[in-house]
Amino acid sequence: MRQLKVAVIGCGNVAPVHLAAATTNPSAQLIAVCDTKEERAKKASQKYGAPYYTDYNEVLALKPDLIHVCTPHHRHAEITIAAANKGIHTLTEKPMAVTLHDADRMIQAARDQNVTLGVIFQNRYNLSSLAVKEAVTSGALGKVLGGRLFVTWLRDDEYYSKSDWKGTWDMEGGGVLIDQAIHTMDLMQWIMGPIDSLEGSIRNRTHDIIHVEDVAEATVFFKNGAIGSLYACNFYSYDADVFLEVHGENGVARLEKDKAVIRIKGLPEKVVYAEGDREVIGKSYWGVSHKIQIDEFYADVLANRPVKIDGVVGRKALEFVRAIYYSGTHDGELVQFPFAEPKGFTPPSLTRR
Numbered sequence: 109m110r111q112l113k114v115a116v117i118g119c120g121n122v123a124p125v126h127l128a129a130a131t132t133n134p135s136a137q138l139i140a141v142c143d144t145k146e147e148r149a150k151k152a153s154q155k156y157g158a159p160y161y162t163d164y165n166e167v168l169a170l171k172p173d174l175i176h177v178c179t180p181h182h183r184h185a186e187i188t189i190a191a192a193n194k195g196i197h198t199l200t201e202k203p204m205a206v207t208l209h210d211a212d213r214m215i216q217a218a219r220d221q222n223v224t225l226g227v228i229f230q231n232r233y234n235l236s237s238l239a240v241k242e243a244v245t246s247g248a249l250g251k252v253l254g255g256r257l258f259v260t261w262l263r264d265d266e267y268y269s270k271s272d273w274k275g276t277w278d279m280e281g282g283g284v285l286i287d288q289a290i291h292t293m294d295l296m297q298w299i300m301g302p303i304d305s306l307e308g309s310i311r312n313r314t315h316d317i318i319h320v321e322d323v324a325e326a327t328v329f330f331k332n333g334a335i336g337s338l339y340a341c342n343f344y345s346y347d348a349d350v351f352l353e354v355h356g357e358n359g360v361a362r363l364e365k366d367k368a369v370i371r372i373k374g375l376p377e378k379v380v381y382a383e384g385d386r387e388v389i390g391k392s393y394w395g396v397s398h399k400i401q402i403d404e405f406y407a408d409v410l411a412n413r414p415v416k417i418d419g420v421v422g423r424k425a426l427e428f429v430r431a432i433y434y435s436g437t438h439d440g441e442l443v444q445f446p447f448a449e450p451k452g453f454t455p456p457s458l459t460r461r
């Protein structure tokens with residue numbers, strides 16, 4: 109069996125789920141780990157048994173078949189494009205980039221070099237998410253009328269003080285939307301269908317040490333006529349269960365954290381859990397499906413097949429986020445999709461108010 113030579117760039121919080129998948133999949137051989145912080149790279153090297161590097165260019169020079177990008181958001185584009193230019197496939201963590209311009213450069217580089225670009229949105233693989241999607245696409249829910257999304261978590265000043273890149277426009281690319289809510293926003297637009305337009309607002313209500321949004325609201329108009337409501341904040345008193353509900357003419361399909369509840373007129377209520385009997389790797393609030401997406405990515409690359417969540421698909425969630433940033437800093441202006449993000453658009457610094 110042909111084995112993919114893989115490397116993991118960035119050995120912080122999320123890296124263990126990638127490293128665990130890379131070292132347990134028989135189709136992959138981990139040939140390098142890399143972090144600019146040497147002690148992190150060294151620790152990962154000792155635990156997962158691959159040499160370590162502190163410069164990703166040295167890793168690319170080893171000619172891996174594929175790299176996992178687990179770095180801060182502003183590095184995703186640079187590393188992915190450098191890899192593509194050397195003929196190396198990339199699986200990058202969400203969000204694929206900080207701006208749509210960078211996302212487009214990544215997509216173009218992968219196309220030009222004929223390599224695969226995948227973006228992690230592991231929650232699409234949860235059995236609960238799939239059940240809600242199926243309730244819509246099968247027609248069981250009937251015409252989709254509306255939807256609502258709530259992500260109300262807690263990321264306080266202490267959380268931000270521990271990171272050298274979070275809570276910034278240039279490195280994280282924002283706050284609660286681009287980091288925490290993006291997963292559920294991805295599910296909302298995947299399940300409810302393409303977005304036609306939206307109006308949004310963003311504020312920093314509680315944080316002194318960051319100048320990005322800690323709360324966002326939006327009214328989302330879908331092409332199928334449904335209207336969605338979004339509320340996300342990271343100053344709630346705890347990490348409340350993520351909530352996404354789709355309302356159709358025949359009933360409702362709802363995700364509550366890792367459980368789907370589907371109620372359709374005339375049918376018994378259906379409950380589906382995210383993991384089924386799958387093995388859980390990584391923190392539970394990240395979901396259970398990283399390994400499933402990574403295994404599928406390896407299999408698709410080996411078979412030279414398109415991947416489900418490629419750059420174009422991964423870009424949609426970023427477009428959703430960036431459109432709210434634009435509307436939220438332009439008096440709630442209605443933003444039409446596709447969102448023609450002005451080149452160089454960066455929201456202004458948001459002080460607490």
Ligand SMILES: NC(=O)c1ccc[n+]([C@@H]2O[C@H](COP(=O)([O-])OP(=O)(O)OC[C@H]3O[C@@H](n4cnc5c(N)ncnc54)[C@H](O)[C@@H]3O)[C@@H](O)[C@H]2O)c1
Binds near residue numbers: 180
């Ligand atoms: N899918 C999920 O559920 C999930 C969960 C957590 C984090 N993430 C994503 O994973 C990515 C990393 O997040 P994290 O929480 O692990 O961050 P982190 O800060 O804990 O780790 C990032 C690591 O990258 C290293 N790094 C920075 N620049 C580098 C470079 N040029 N080359 C090599 N290493 C470099 C840093 O030193 C750090 O150790 C982000 O995109 C984040 O949004 C996804």
